[in-house]
Amino acid sequence: MRIADIIEQFILSAMQEDNTIEISRNSLADYFGCAPSQINYVLETRFTLDRGYKKESKRGGGGFIKIDRISADTSDSTRLIIESVGSELTFRRMSQILDRLKQDKIVSKREVNLVKAALSDDALSLPILSTEKLRANAFKSVLIELISEKEGK
Amino acid sequence: MRIADIIEQFILSAMQEDNTIEISRNSLADYFGCAPSQINYVLETRFTLDRGYKKESKRGGGGFIKIDRISADTSDSTRLIIESVGSELTFRRMSQILDRLKQDKIVSKREVNLVKAALSDDALSLPILSTEKLRANAFKSVLIELISEKEGK
DNA sequence: CTATAATTAGTCAAAGAAAGTCAAACTTAA
DNA sequence: TTAAGTTTGACTTTCTTTGACTAATTATAG
Numbered sequence A, B: 001m002r003i004a005d006i007i008e009q010f011i012l013s014a015m016q017e018d019n020t021i022e023i024s025r026n027s028l029a030d031y032f033g034c035a036p037s038q039i040n041y042v043l044e045t046r047f048t049l050d051r052g053y054k055k056e057s058k059r060g061g062g063g064f065i066k067i068d069r070i071s072a073d074t075s076d077s078t079r080l081i082i083e084s085v086g087s088e089l090t091f092r093r094m095s096q097i098l099d100r101l102k103q104d105k106i107v108s109k110r111e112v113n114l115v116k117a118a119l120s121d122d123a124l125s126l127p128i129l130s131t132e133k134l135r136a137n138a139f140k141s142v143l144i145e146l147i148s149e150k151e152g153k
Numbered sequence C: 001c002t003a004t005a006a007t008t009a010g011t012c013a014a015a016g017a018a019a020g021t022c023a024a025a026c027t028t029a030a
Numbered sequence D: 001t002t003a004a005g006t007t008t009g010a011c012t013t014t015c016t017t018t019g020a021c022t023a024a025t026t027a028t029a030g
Helices: A003-014 A025-032 A036-046 A077-085 A091-103 A109-118 A131-150 B003-014 B025-032 B036-046 B075-085 B091-103 B109-118 B131-150
Strands: A020-023 A053-058 A064-069 B020-023 B053-058 B064-069
Touching: A003 A020, A003 A025, A003 A036, A020 A025, A025 A036, A036 A064, A077 A091, A077 B131, A091 A109, A091 B131, A109 A131, A109 B109, A109 B131, A131 B075, A131 B091, A131 B109, B003 B020, B003 B025, B003 B036, B020 B025, B025 B036, B036 B064, B075 B091, B091 B109, B109 B131
Parallel strands: none
Antiparallel strands: A020 A064, A053 A064, B020 B064, B053 B064
């Protein structure tokens, strides 16, 4: 049996209760007698966005890795939409999905506008060389939207 | 638990009343049994302009460190933030800015979480070849966040 | 008054404590 | 017999803690 699968199972059962877990990468690697980077491998291949996991981490003293997930038994429309998005998404199609979520009162008008601002063609314009540049661009788009909202367009 | 975080919490709760506090660096370091420069570290990393804090200090007998919280509540201050963002932005810094906007009631907690989800490192993970792929990834992150919100995380 | 001592806070670099990256080596399944 | 998936370890980056040294301000002795 692969160590990667064993670690995956361990994490899964540990977060079964409340869909969240905070681990220490080194301790976990130590516990399973593997390289610390093995933990990263498990996280990258098993606990992905596509599978409904959110990750967060911090280095240095008191560092950690935190994993959150949407509960496995959630079977509402939003979950279906994730699957339907696939690997590519035009702004037009995203807008349609957002508008529907708005109609269903799952998000507010303001929230729709913020997400549209963050993920517009302009905000995500490529080619961009780094994640930080991309984020700076997209975030400014969000801030401008906030000003617009406030000033009533 | 990090001593830096403990000191941060201490200061935060002490200045909760009227958004200001005056401390003695040495007394505080003494109280927490740490190096005085640890106080500077907390100030430099936690009480930054991005987070809405202004600092002032004086050395010598009767010296002090004064911290003031300044609120961002006009469109103008949002414009200033846009300028300060520059051409690159880490997730950590964006989170600080968003947390501040939240404190000043410019955005809701939900809106903060949606934008963080849309522009997280995972969401914008490069190398990605097209805007559509990028958007698909980022939007899934938003949808997962929506489900989490619904589940009352 | 002035020089010196005492009393603060500031700076910076080194050491320590985590997690992240990446490519080479190894395994396994098709 | 490859191609994809897995494992490992050397190296990097980030965050925290500490302490020696510096700078500014006030208090005091002469």
